[in-house]
Amino acid sequence: MGDALNQKENQEQTFRTIEISVFRYNPYSKHSKPRFETYSLSETPSMTLYIALSKIWATMDHHVSFDFVCRAGICGSCAMVINGKPRLACKTRTEEFLDGKITLMPLPTFKHIKDLQVDTGSWMNAMSQKVESWIHTKEKTDISKIEKRVEPDVAQAVFELDRCIECGICLASCSTRIMRESFIGAVGLSRVARFAIDPHDERTDADYYELVGDDDGIFGCMSLMGCEDHCPKELPLQTKIAYMRRKLVSQAIKS
């Protein structure tokens, strides 16, 4: 055991230098031109991009802008393009990049704010409003009475979809969305599916058709699976998009 301990300590002492290139641009400033700025820093054990960027910000360049809130992979703030792939920066460890070179870019398809910051919030709110991302029911709940019963498995299935953190990665990894900015993306489609399986919601398939039954919605998806393969919460996007497609197509055929 002593050996293993020593080994652990030894590992911590040999730090390599890594290079992080960050996209820099401030669309609100007349003087700003898009460019990449490269920073070299020494890597510490378990270093995440959150730790690395904070270090750059505090000690090398006070002007670089990026967003982190929870730094634990649960709030969805820190999505960015890391060596080409949209990912959560706080959940990405630097040691994963064997050549020690990391390129960071802001998430595409959202309004660019500055450097690595994009405006996901306004878009997600608009999306939530577009798909009416809340329970629709005529029933009035008396909150001092025992709650409505829900089958445990059904609750679990709803939860699986409710785990979405609105990080926007599914949109940034969807070429359909990259080409057509009006496409609502996997986040919107899986949100509809979430309510469609929730027993509290009384909406019918015809109602859902009104929300996403067009080429900006379910029929815009070309099954490129970028969403499914990059979603940091591993939502069952593939199956739930298919589920909505089946539902809405059969709705259309019936009516």
Add this chain to the structure above:
Amino acid sequence: MNKAEIYEFLTSRNKQKKKSRTPARLDAIQSATGAILALFIVFHLIFESSILLGKEAMYRLTKFFEADFIFEGGEPLIISALAFVVFVVFVLHALIAMRKFPASYREYRRYQTHRHLLVHNDTNLWFIQITTGFMMFFLGSIHLYTMMMQPSKIGPFASADRIFSDGMWPMYLMLLVSVVLHAGIGVYRLIIKWGVFDGVQPQQNRLLAKKIIKWLIVFYLALGAVSLVTYIKIGYEHQEHYGERYHKGVKE
């Protein structure tokens, strides 16, 4: 012009004030036509490869399709008709699927840049699909036109002459590669698009589907290529007798 259409044009709603059902139908038709064409090709290439079993086999099969069991000596117009039906499905599919093509150069550029950054298999597959689709728009049309107009010129020698002496083999090679890739990827896409094999382990099943499709593509490419080479060989040997038709007992 029809008023209802104008209303829908202005409001994106139909007369019940509901969202148009057309996109849903188009989506379904796109998949249905794709599936029909894919199914057609699966058999087509098998039949085509009958040449591997010899000229006689190919000849018999051709005659079978000309329904020589009903019409004495076969009726090539049946092939014409069949080709026409396929052509309709083909055009329908192409027209509907074309909605999905990048609509402008800007869209195309954005897709390309994104694809190169993302390095994601399924996203790249889509590129193959639209490229092959685009190619088939021309190649498939030529082929189908030939089949519609010259249905009688099908047979071990006639086909081989067309392929070799008429210099059609490069076209067929391209068509073969396009159609096998396009149909293969298309079927894989159908599977995930409609959740055909989702089951309890959709992710594993997707991988499995991809693997099976990959092997099918390899198989069909090989089959088609070998058949094509066989036709070329026959055509080469037969060039002196260009135009002569095959019939039972013809001199090899």
Add this chain to the structure above:
Amino acid sequence: MKIIYTDALIVGGGLAGLRSAIAVRDKGLETIVLSMVPVKRSHSAAAQGGMQASLGNATKGEGDNEDVHFADTVKGSDWGCDQEVARMFVTTAPKAIRELASWGVPWTRIKKGDREVIINGQKETITERDEAHGLINARDFGGTKKWRTCYTADATGHTMLYAVANEALKRNIEIRDRKEAISIIHEGDRCLGVVVRDLISGELCAYVAKGTMIATGGYGRIYKQSTNAIICKGIGTAMALQTGIVQLGNMEAVQFHPTPIVPSGILLTEGCRGDGGVLRDKDGYRFMPDYEPEKKELASRDVVSRRMVEHIRKGKGVSSPYGDHLWLDISILGREHIEKNLRDIQDISITFNGIDPADEGSKGWMPVLPMQHYSMGGIRVKPTGESTTMRGLFSAGEAACWDLHGFNRLGGNSVSEAVVAGMIVGEYFADYCKNTHLQSHTETIQNALEGQYEYLKTILTYNGSHNIFAIKEQMRNVMQEKVGIFRNGKDLNEAVVELEILLKQTREITVNDKSMGNNPELNEAYRVPMMLKLALCVAKGALERTESRGAHYREDFPKRDDANWLKRTIATWQNHEDTVPTLSYEEISIDTMELPPAFRGYGRKDALIPHPFTQNRETQIEKLKEQMGDVDRFEIQEALMPFELPNGYKDKNERIGEKNG
């Protein structure tokens, strides 16, 4: 510079802010919610464990009700809480959770029949009742008599926040994110609104409303090591303090959690130790049995945290570039157990540290260290949520000292508090806004706005040798080392002095980027002084409080001293130039307590200096109960400590198997 008018203004879009917004909006008022970040990213989303509400559905929760929840909460607070508020809270919590259920929160539900659980390392089978099938389940949490913590797998706060945020969107509540409130506009003791900085353009703007609510969450980031989100800087609390009028309560009451992972500070739940995981030092030695022979790793949160720090101080910590830490070892539980029951822990450890805790031997040990976790203190408000000293200013959630938690809050009580406070305070807040007229105070508003603009400009003209980032680091180190888990007069004294110096230094810096726009350097330059003021309130409050209560532990005064310290610390910042807060105290009256102070249940029984009135109140209560004879618990409660709730929240909560529910 713009001025925006509305009926009700809510600063902060976490659970507390958004639920309040709904209450106000439902009364027909125009409502604006401001948030530093998109509201669904608020720190409420981080709560994994769960929400307390006495539903009594689960077998292990059978017999639970408001009274039991009340007693747990008061004991947990080490009698520092406001018992009236605690009563309001426990009565509303079941309604809150049922409302959330109807809004779609996919609470984990009960499956009838047998299920296997692990309790203190022991496998046990429990049988859920048939009539409970499909109702909301609950799990066990520290410091509670019953299993009362309702949950949605490992993302309780997230699902709650999304449901509430979506309900807010449904009601067309104006949500504006990337807006930071930096100062309160007030005329005398009347709040008019806030000055807000747009974090995209840097533009300043005044938001003026009939009533203003601060629901900006905690201030954990004044500590070097914290489980809190990056945005938990307490700017909302600090701007209230800077009015010079608003009072902050119990700022020294700061909770620490024993096992966040190093360096990220992400929480590893108590379940690790509950299932039998152990703590080890740099020699791989299991040290807890030496300190706490009886409960070992399973002693209460604050005790374990203290012992860990004590051990590190003895030089037994493992050194790392992130400071000293200890190891948490769950590998001894075996891979099978971990992959089945502690999946989330394994996920966190692999993702953030590349360590698989199921790996045998020291390979699987996870680096842990006690870190700041929760801020019990905050803006001092009445049970209605209104500031004790400023009219029209309300506060709810972690930002407020409503005083539900006293000196220690129970796990699961704070997301619950955030929603419940949103319901109750939101209602009172709405009433206030309805009955108030917007008067024109254009000049005051204009002055406030220009004042802030000038202040930011001035910061850009500072020309000193200090660096704001270095100052921040020093502050966080001082807090960590001298105002941490163990406190003593000497360290606290030094801390106050050092923090004062740092506060002065914040004016001797140079900001290189002179832009008033999106300028992350400027952000720090105005935020750090505000954080320092809060840090000073914590340090000074801790220095003056010469007793140990709840999370506040003084090595030099290890006893809870009810005789002298049954009171709340009140901090104000009297003058702009001050470098320390002014402290005063608010008595907590035993005469009106439903549950008079007693032994908390752990630690040494003699670690308590009783209050002379305690005995009195106890006999009083006994007598009253005798007089009333055979009546139900509600009547007794009403007689002991009457309380009010708006909007039917006082209705009795129905439970399965409870007759007079």
